[in-house]
Amino acid sequence: MNFPLDPRARRLLHTLIAQHIREGTPVPSRILAKQAGLEVSPATIRNIMANLEDVGLLAAPHTSAGRVPTAQAYRLFVDSLLEVAPLREPELERLREQMAPGTGTQALLAQASEMLSAMSRFVGVVTVPQRGQSAFKHIDFLALDDNRVLVILVFPDNEVQNRIVQLQRPFSPEALEQTANYLNRHFAGQGFAQIRRQLVAEMQQAKSEMDTLLSAALDISQQLLAAEPRPEDMVLSGQTQLMGAQGLSDMDRLRSLFEAFSRKREILGLLESCADAQGVRVFIGEESGLAPLQACTVITAPYSSQGQVLGVLGVIGPTRMPYERVIPIVQATADLLGDALKLD
Template structure:
């Protein structure tokens, strides 16, 4: 719905003032902060129109007005002026924290960076583990216990314990691993399973159970996505009165972090979008609280989108500051993970 210039200016002023102090904004305050040369009566009429259109509402306890989810939406889509920040300064500040360690550590650091800079909760949807493996290794732990080590193409490592009826020697385990790596490295465990039954004749018969066990356990390991969402700074939201003002809100907030179902759906949805996305409570069932907003951006590995990161905070957040934080952190995480992948292949 189109708003004329005066209505846009007043709505922008109202949202910005409400974000700043959390109090309903009256016509007299709008007359001072909007910069418009309008009478109080004209401002009241425009605000009544905005309320009728669903962009603002009037709390029962005050004559002032507050933005609705619809009002926030038009604000962030068309009225918001994003802060101009020194990207190079912020990048140098974050680079050492994000460009360090394994990919899991880098992702955890990114969530912490988002939390510390926004003072809300930082969240990262991790890349789905690829079903293919680069190489495996068998390590003899004891008489019938073998450790299966699986290395993915992106360098991630999975360890799984195999229980065997046969006491394999270290030489036999090396032979089995070499066979798999030479013939199947770079394939999915599903493809390996289909081919093994025809090609295991090249190995001794007593190696067959070990190979099949490795394929079954390896397939489960690569499909295990139990840690898909990394969250940092949840406790920050407990100090946000908008989100923790009553037990119902608190319960929904903790459900979001404990069950993660709606959060996964939302992040997966934004995974298919381009650039920064803003999800506002009250607009979608994916955001469980009307007082909550989530600002997200996808991140890449070598040009391919693999996950999403973002900031979870109150609807009354400083979007102009949070948006560039999310945007730049996504770019830095993309660079860090792409660099780690390149080093792994060299």
């Protein structure tokens, strides 16, 4: 949204938003005049504030002579007035210590969510990588009854998953062993979506003696993608941090927000829509498209390993939040989590 503000108006708006974020109270013109450091009269300050209110950047609570920023003002603030500095080295070191490689995927995701909440003092959220997009390290098969096969998967972070898949036709134990050897030899280090695409291409050119092996590999890859468990789509931490937060104290609004946290589906959809984003995205108020988050800001960043996006993490808090602090927290956590996971 484009607001043609002159330098004085921009400086006053920046000062007012920064003051409101610090104190949480409406900012009167006399305080603004002192904080902004402009050599102008109080009347000029009041006129500028009135103009900012006319274009929808400020609002005047009926109980106060001061002004508060609107969601549109926060958007302008984030887009063109905010100066974001990287995290200080002690804070980066704290994150590194909590997200050391080799900790295990689930523990790292939980730790990232908890660190986002602890450092921002709001809600930390991390979407869980889906293993169908992740590389496997080793695979074994065990034939069961009724065309069912137990698949034993080992991932590069040493997490082991056992899945039972229903195949379209029976395969002998010898064929399953050959298929496992073939997948381990040619496809270790790749995800099953990628494996399936390559197998389809190979089957079109394969010799007849390879048909059974490739057919078994393709069938198992398809079933693994279809049967992938999703016990937890995302990890949330710090929901109680929002209780009593300014702008969220209304019980009906807070109840609606906590119900959204419980359902997860809507918030997960918002986060997953950011998977292809380059760096940090900021949704302020209604920009999220989710009614329970109308009084909130959501700051997200994708996390990746070796060029592959694994998921999205972020912070959910009130629109009155210290953006210059939370944005670098989200970015640094995404970078360090991707480095620690090394799923590929």
